[in-house]
Amino acid sequence: MLFKKLSISLITVVSLVFPSFQVFAADVILGGQSIGIELDYEGVMITGTYDISIDNRPYNPASDGYQSGDLITQVNQQNVESISELMESVKNSVEKNQKIMLTLKRQNKTIKKELKFQKKDDQFTTGLYVQDGLTGIGTMTYYNPETHHFGALGHMMYDTSLSSDTTIKNGTVYNSYVKKINPSQNGNPGEKIAKIGSIEIGRLYENNNYGIYGQYTNLSDQLQTISTASMDEIELGEAYFLTVLNGHEVSRCSIRITDLKKQNEPDVKGITFEITDEEVLSLTNGIVQGMSGSPIIQNNKLIGCVTHVDINNVHQGYGLYIDWMLKNDK
Structure with missing residues (x-):
């Protein structure tokens, strides 16, 4: 059985509409640090299928209705929350020559399916690619000392390769070390290449269209x-x-704000800006993936965070007003 775990750098966003409201200014602790994020599925996610042979005939689980994005929650009515638990449960059933019944969650439906497998030389394969979590790199926006909450990214963390609309709510945030930058090109945004560290910053309680939010434990x-x-x-x-371009060092990147949308409800493209910092441009050539959440400062105040890049002009980016992030700091 072949397993994989997906790692992504974050910059894309999805919009969601809330009622209008008033937000009051707050004093927060400024971010800018590179962070590594690990989100946990409530089960094991199917990310694809591949061909195997059963009774000398080709077989692919897709022919039995398995879909990318299905969440495996039980094997023979026993809960599974990780790849290791899934493997152990399937292995035990194979050794006992038991029929293997999986409980799948697909959007709001619960589905029961038999898992077929190929066995050869005491090894078995199922034709399923799976992962039990999602990892990514982003930037911390702020810490709230009154609540011990934090806000980061400015957009949802999700796997665009999956058809499922499953939203992952729980996870852990760690420190992160930026090793190199792959520069952006028009039509092809670059990315930070970073290593997730071992120092836990906090636990997530919310992952929505306006960022990830959680309780910090290490500051x-x-x-x-x-x-x-x-x-x-x-x-x-x-x-x-502010963002990290090398190691753990937080760098300052000069920009010019070119457009401001006056919004009565949350939207991700409130702030339009372009990078004017020649030193940063020489390294990144524009906005790169992993800058999501980078705090934007004007007149010594935190006004928002970087959310995504204009793919046709990578020197230009967009930002989310800090008002909407504070609203989500529940």
């Missing part, structure tokens, strides 16, 4: 406290964002 005492600005305070013109 450096060298960080800066900053006030947030409402969208009415933000101006066109000079600003900067």
Whole structure:
């Protein structure tokens, strides 16, 4: 059986509409650090299928209705939450010559399916690719010292290769070390190449269209406290964002805000900006994946975070107002 675990760098977003509301300024601890995120499925996700041979005939689980995005929650009515538990349960059933019945979750439906397998030389294969979690690299936006909550990314973390609309709510955030930058090109955004560290920063409780949010447990005492600005305070013109481009060092990137949308409800493209920092451009050639969540500062106030790149002009990016992130800091 072949298993894989997906790793992604984050920059894309999906919009969702909430009622209008008023947000008040807050004092928060400024982010900018590179973070590694591990999200946990409530089971084991099927990410694809492949051909095997059963009774000397070709077989693919897709022919029995298995789909990418199906979540395996039980094997013969025993709960499974990880690849190791799935493998052990299937192995035990194979050794006992038992029929293997999987319980699948597909959107809001529960489905029962028999798992067929190929056995050869005491080894078995099932024709299923699976993963038990999702990992990615992004940037911390802020920490809230009053609630001990944090907000990051500015958009949902999800697997675009899967057809499932399953939203992963739980997970862990770690420190991250940026090893190199693959520069962006128009039509082909670049990315940070980073290693997820072993120092746990906190646990996630929310993963939605406006970022990931959680409770932090580990925080450096060298960080800066900053006030947030409402969208009415933000101006066109000079600003900067903070992000990591090498190792753990937080770098400052100068930008020019070119458009501001006055919003009565959340939207991800409230702030339009372009990078003007020649030193940063020489390294990244624009916005790269992994900058999601990079805090944007203007007039010594936190105004929002980087969310995604204009794929046709990678020097241009978009940001989410900090107002909407504070709304999600529940």
